[in-house]
Amino acid sequence: MLMNRRTFSAATALGLAVGSAQAQFRVEISGVGATQIPIAIPRFRDEDKVPHPVSAIIRADLERIGVFRGIDTVAVLDETSQPNMAEWRSKTADLLVGGSVMRLADGRFDLRAKLWDVVRNKELGGQAFVVAPADLRVGAHRLADYIYELVTGEKGVFATRIAFVDRKGRNHVLRVADSDGENAQLLIGSNDPIISPAWSPLGKELAFVSFQERQKAVVYAQVVATGARREIAAFRGSNSAPAWSPDGGSLAVTLTRDGGSQLYIIGSNGENPRRITNSPSIDTEAVFTPDGKNLLFVSDRGGGPQIYRTPVSGGPATRVSFTGNYNISPAISPDGRYLAYISRQGGAFRVYLADLTNPDPGSARALTDSSDDESPSFAPNGRLILYATRSQGRDVLMTTTLDGKVKSKLASTTGDYREPVWGPFGR
Structure with missing residues (x-):
């Protein structure tokens, strides 16, 4: 897909013997806050x-x-x-x-x-x-x-969970772990890529995209506690980039069933797909605003990938990212104030943060100085951002404070950790 800077290769079969990731306690913290x-x-x-x-x-x-x-x-x-x-x-x-x-x-x-x-x-x-x-x-x-x-006086997020894709060799595994990356448990393993995990608002389910069963991109939802799984979108063409609505009753997805990649809203059981965008461009990676009234998404309608906002009820799209000519992977803070995303600057992919209440469209700032970041995701209290990056030849998970001054590398084993997403309050 155009908007994903990584190429996912085919994976070999993963045996059922794969279990929890046994990791020792080793969060690495750097930086000094104000x-x-x-x-x-x-x-x-x-x-x-x-x-x-x-x-x-x-x-x-x-x-x-x-x-x-x-x-x-x-x-x-x-x-x-x-x-x-x-x-x-x-x-x-x-x-x-x-x-x-x-x-x-x-x-x-x-x-x-x-x-x-x-x-x-x-x-x-x-x-x-x-x-x-x-x-x-x-x-x-x-x-x-x-x-x-x-x-x-604020609610803590340490007892919440994260999800991420663990790739070791050619095996792909979707895991759920503690907020520090420890105690990782297998949710699903596949002999084909697993991408785009997304937590439901209550943290009971994860939506994701798998290529395994139909040999093409299909959106599934799986109950974390029981493993019960159902198809959400398996239409003709590609089905990708799921994101839950704040009430959990529907998801935004990217479908190519009517031609190019366009945004749809579909019921949580796959019912009643409704097209949201209607453009000749590639529209993808949608996320709901916390009030459920708008979608932020990535589109190349202006020539290069940028982040736009459009009403869920329908209407024109408005551009919201202005740092360079390549901005993808939007994530919005729980209070709706901040937008985190990946911006390409001089060949480096870095986490950027924009204050959506700031009238200056160019006020967004880089939170990282790394060069291969992806998939930012806010903690449920909005105080930390989880993301993946490249370190010493491997894909690892990091968190950063909103001022970018305190960063932590989370637990990892011998695999490559990608596409992290932070779950809601509760377990």
Whole structure:
């Protein structure tokens, strides 16, 4: 397809033995945000007796979002402690977290944490809950969400999930993972390319494009929990680029059934396709605005690929991207304010961010200095952008803050990770 800068080769068969991606904890964080709160998160009591480093997971989560700066410490601190605040102030900490992890008789884990304001010598709050063994990492993310919301007043995103395509050799696998890329689980494997994953608004389903069953591009939706799958679009020609409406009742798709690539809206079970664009150009990669009233999409109607807006109800399209002559892969923030996309600048493909409330059409700025970025996707609270890029000869997943100052490379194994998309709140 014209708008996709990557060429997807045929893949070999993938056996059913492929399971979860077993990865060790290794998020790499770089950069310094403009203002960061120094926070100390000592090791939790008894966390050395459990499979995952709970305190380290919490610290990495909080650092990745750019609001906090972790303070190095070798101490162990639990939620029942009476910490010496003067000592922690001398270590430049403004906030302090203590906690514990205990394995219960039934095999579950009891997780507890408490947050203190070191500067004001004040306890801010505590959290405790019990998780199944398989959910220990999720429990650590939930504690990070609790701390983040307690400090900022905003909902945290660490216990949410991401999806991405994992290519190892010629095998293609669609995986779902924790927000830091760990604990990746197989959703579907194919002997042909899998592309364009898209989360449903409630996070229960993923739409995607597969070439396997009909040897052409077909849009499917699959229930994450059960694996139940259904066809959404399998019309004559190509069916691609699914995107869910905010209410989950329909999807925008790109179809060639009537000729060139055009935008359609189709019911969530594949019913009642309705054509949205009617142009001689290639129109693709549509996403809904949060209010469901408009689509942002990519079109070459002006000579090169640019991002346009058009009403779902029908009407003229308006151009919204103006940084150079090649802009693709639009993603819109949950509040509708920001547009992230990929712009080609001097041969490099980089993540750009535009403030749609800014009347200056040329005010968009680059968030990355890499050269092979793709597929930006906003976190459900709008504070981070997930994307794929090329690093040391491999495709990896990254996140960046909206100011571009704090970037994190997520967990990866020996495969190539592509086309990431961040799921909604909830699991």
